[in-house]
Amino acid sequence: MRRILVTGAGGFIGGHLVQRLAADGDWVRGADIAEPAYRPSPADEFLTLDLRDPENCRKALAGGFDEVYQLAADMGGMEFISAAECEIMRNSVLINANMAEAAAAAGVGRYFFSSSVCVYRDMAPSEAALAEDGAYPARPHNEYGWEKLYSERLLSAYARRRGLEARIGRFENCYGPYGTWRGGREKAPAAIARKIAELAGDGAIEVFGGGRTVRTFVYVADLVEAVVTLTRSAETRPANIGTDERVEIAELVRIIAGIAGKRVDITAVDGPLGVASRHFSHERIRALGWTPRYDLAAGLAETYPWIAEQVARCRSARPPIG
Numbered sequence: 231m232r233r234i235l236v237t238g239a240g241g242f243i244g245g246h247l248v249q250r251l252a253a254d255g256d257w258v259r260g261a262d263i264a265e266p267a268y269r270p271s272p273a274d275e276f277l278t279l280d281l282r283d284p285e286n287c288r289k290a291l292a293g294g295f296d297e298v299y300q301l302a303a304d305m306g307g308m309e310f311i312s313a314a315e316c317e318i319m320r321n322s323v324l325i326n327a328n329m330a331e332a333a334a335a336a337g338v339g340r341y342f343f344s345s346s347v348c349v350y351r352d353m354a355p356s357e358a359a360l361a362e363d364g365a366y367p368a369r370p371h372n373e374y375g376w377e378k379l380y381s382e383r384l385l386s387a388y389a390r391r392r393g394l395e396a397r398i399g400r401f402e403n404c405y406g407p408y409g410t411w412r413g414g415r416e417k418a419p420a421a422i423a424r425k426i427a428e429l430a431g432d433g434a435i436e437v438f439g440g441g442r443t444v445r446t447f448v449y450v451a452d453l454v455e456a457v458v459t460l461t462r463s464a465e466t467r468p469a470n471i472g473t474d475e476r477v478e479i480a481e482l483v484r485i486i487a488g489i490a491g492k493r494v495d496i497t498a499v500d501g502p503l504g505v506a507s508r509h510f511s512h513e514r515i516r517a518l519g520w521t522p523r524y525d526l527a528a529g530l531a532e533t534y535p536w537i538a539e540q541v542a543r544c545r546s547a548r549p550p551i552g
């Protein structure tokens with residue numbers, strides 16, 4: 231039986247990862263600054279800890295671990311990323327620096343870090359796929375990407391100098407049930423699903439820029455499988471984790487509307503658009519034997535009903551007017 235620590239276990243991907251790891255019968259400790267928002271954690275033990283504090287990182291790692299998955303971050307969609315630059319750069323760097331130091335001192339077997347394709351520059355929609363080396367020369371589009379790139383380099387230094395067995399996954403846009411779906415930190419798939427669920431019938435939803443930007447998405451069950459595969463592999467270089475299915479955000483609206491059974495038009499509004507396009511090579515992660523099982527339509531068919539249920543629950547919980 232392995233001893234496994236998941237930090238950020240109260241969050242969206244961390245919650246799914248704990249479930250995936252616990253299903254193997256390994257002993258899993260979850261740690262997070264907050265309890266899970268939507269369902270109890272299946273972890274054997276869950277510690278509420280602010281991991282910006284070095285002492286709390288040592289507490290999280292107490293007892294020794296075969297594997298550590300570091301997913302704690304001050305995190306959100308484009309709206310949050312464009313506004314909370316100071317919080318992201320300060321909080322996530324503190325978490326990553328203090329966790330790396332504590333993990334190296336504790337001599338953990340493997341250490342996974344959740345990076346992002348935000349480490350890459352903006353791309354034109356017609357550009358060929360970028361492989362991992364394309365992160366340099368570095369020109370991330372936003373401060374979230376610079377923090378991730380810095381933390382990747384921090385871990386590489388700990389790997390070279392302190393023997394930390396680090397693994398780095400660069401996540402593409404991840405979606406699925408049990409993730410943030412309202413409040414300003416939600417990402418595009420959840421925000422669009424919520425807006426469509428809120429329509430009483432056919433109608434229109436507001437989308438930043440009318441949905442012309444191009445993205446790739448990965449369903450959360452596929453992503454956590456890739457994370458475990460990468461962590462247990464000998465691959466020490468960063469690996470992109472995502473799919474080859476490139477869509478405009480407007481196409482995402484069309485697919486979700488189809489699942490909801492509604493006719494949905496898009497009203498273009500001003501807002502933070504992020505990069506124009508994304509297109510990445512997945513040769514490195516696929517060489518480890520991983521392949522995604524869900525295409526976008528299948529993953530969204532798992533996601534939309536959960537978000538529609540949350541919307542309905544909130545609606546019925548509202549006090550009557552008057």
Ligand code: NAD
Binds near residue numbers: 241
């Ligand atoms: P999330 O916000 O749902 O989970 C992050 C968790 O970190 C939260 O539960 C939060 O409470 C916790 N956290 C924040 N500050 C903390 C602190 N000081 N101490 C302890 N815990 C703290 O986000 P997610 O979507 O599950 O993302 C997980 C990881 O994957 C993050 O590193 C994120 O940057 C990365 N990532 C996610 C995506 C995506 O599409 N969701 C894409 C690229 C990278």
